[in-house]
Amino acid sequence: MDDHNHHTGQPRGPERMSRRAILTAGAGLAATQIIPGGTAGAQEPKKDPPAAKGPFPARAYAATKADAPLGPLKIERRAVGPHDVLLDVLYCGVCHSDIHQARDEWAEWGPTTYPCVPGHEIIGRVAAVGEKVTKFKVGDVGGVGCMVDSCRTCDPCRSDREQNCEKGATFTYNAPDKHGPAKVTYGGYSDKIVATEHFVIRIPPGADLAATAPLLCAGITTFSPMQHWKLKGGQKVGVIGLGGLGHLAVKLAVARKADVTVFTTSPGKVKDAVRLGAKDAVLSTDADAMKRLANTFDLLISTAPKAYPMGPFVNALKAGGTLVNVGAMEELKGVTGINLIYARKSVAGSMIGGIAETQEVIDYCAARGITADVELIAPEDINKAFDRVVKKDVRYRFVIDMAKLK
Ligand SMILES: [Zn+2]
Numbered sequence: 001m002d003d004h005n006h007h008t009g010q011p012r013g014p015e016r017m018s019r020r021a022i023l024t025a026g027a028g029l030a031a032t033q034i035i036p037g038g039t040a041g042a043q044e045p046k047k048d049p050p051a052a053k054g055p056f057p058a059r060a061y062a063a064t065k066a067d068a069p070l071g072p073l074k075i076e077r078r079a080v081g082p083h084d085v086l087l088d089v090l091y092c093g094v095c096h097s098d099i100h101q102a103r104d105e106w107a108e109w110g111p112t113t114y115p116c117v118p119g120h121e122i123i124g125r126v127a128a129v130g131e132k133v134t135k136f137k138v139g140d141v142g143g144v145g146c147m148v149d150s151c152r153t154c155d156p157c158r159s160d161r162e163q164n165c166e167k168g169a170t171f172t173y174n175a176p177d178k179h180g181p182a183k184v185t186y187g188g189y190s191d192k193i194v195a196t197e198h199f200v201i202r203i204p205p206g207a208d209l210a211a212t213a214p215l216l217c218a219g220i221t222t223f224s225p226m227q228h229w230k231l232k233g234g235q236k237v238g239v240i241g242l243g244g245l246g247h248l249a250v251k252l253a254v255a256r257k258a259d260v261t262v263f264t265t266s267p268g269k270v271k272d273a274v275r276l277g278a279k280d281a282v283l284s285t286d287a288d289a290m291k292r293l294a295n296t297f298d299l300l301i302s303t304a305p306k307a308y309p310m311g312p313f314v315n316a317l318k319a320g321g322t323l324v325n326v327g328a329m330e331e332l333k334g335v336t337g338i339n340l341i342y343a344r345k346s347v348a349g350s351m352i353g354g355i356a357e358t359q360e361v362i363d364y365c366a367a368r369g370i371t372a373d374v375e376l377i378a379p380e381d382i383n384k385a386f387d388r389v390v391k392k393d394v395r396y397r398f399v400i401d402m403a404k405l406k
């Protein structure tokens with residue numbers, strides 16, 4: 001893997017922050033104290049004047065229709081508004097959602113508008129900030145996950161659950177973009193992105209940037225249910241599916257000292273699950289193993305991207321246990337009332353996490369050295385990478401080196 005240290009250097013010149021201020025920023029605390037008066041970037045020579053005046057060009061990789069490979073495309077990004085941050089994208093993770101969306105596989109509930117620029121695990125260097133921005137200054141490293149906006153006034157928004165915004169959060173790609181210049185938002189398979197500062201996550205100094213990118217979707221998606229269902233040390237948790245989300249779920253649950261079992265359909269991943277810290281790993285096709293594990297788990301986190309028969313997994317829950325589906329959008333299969341009623345079991349859903357919680361998982365992982373296992377690819381390798389994700393042939397997340405975009 002590349003040496004990422006050159007991406008984590010401190011800003012130079014008059015804008016250099018004190019070491020304490022940087023540590024404070026990294027810990028996600030008291031950001032407004034760092035730059036009193038909200039004059040972030042004011043003393044910094046504006047590097048990017050076109051961005052300040054109007055929409056400006058950016059380069060991207062896009063799908064132009066459901067069955068076409070992704071290819072290079074020139075797009076426009078909006079002018080940097082007073083509360084906006086412009087990131088020069090360094091890395092972008094490849095999520096299974098990117099494939100679903102690029103190939104219009106979610107037509108039923110989220111039809112794709114083409115061209116579609118996927119990518120919602122974005123890490124970039126701050127290249128410009130609006131005059132009201134207080135959270136970032138030029139040279140900082142920021143992250144953009146699955147959302148770039150929400151109403152900020154409804155109950156969920158005011159309770160730090162922007163992902164559940166009653167008016168609909170603006171997702172990072174393929175969502176109607178009230179700011180323009182395009183009709184829909186364009187994601188991180190691009191060299192630049194503009195987002196309002198509230199939706200940009202601070203990335204602590206010293207983080208391995210490529211391996212941190214996947215925390216912005218895969219990490220928060222698995223962290224949030226552990227927080228909500230209060231997974232504690234010693235509890236038994238099962239992770240269903242060992243891919244981009246699943247391997248982070250294992251690491252995050254192990255960090256809580258939970259007792260982790262992995263369910264996989266790939267015999268080749270059984271050993272890997274143990275390497276990642278799981279106590280046990282079973283093939284979910286092994287009916288005997290599934291029977292042996294009946295009434296075992298406090299929490300099951302299902303990361304499989306498609307519906308599958310859930311009955312055997314509901315049986316594996318302890319009385320009062322919960323199976324949280326974070327991956328499958330279709331009608332769920334194999335869940336009967338009696339299975340839930342008899343031992344007060346729940347089947348629940350969870351989607352990413354709010355912005356504060358996303359900052360929390362980033363800081364939590366930075367403090368504990370938790371990152372994704374990544375395979376770095378060049379932008380032109382994206383179509384091959386999509387095919388390999390579908391074939392479950394990646395350990396465990398592709399990350400695009402966006403600085404290599406030609
Ligand atoms: Zn994702």
Ligand SMILES: [Zn+2]
Nearest residue numbers: 151154157165
């Ligand atoms: Zn809202």
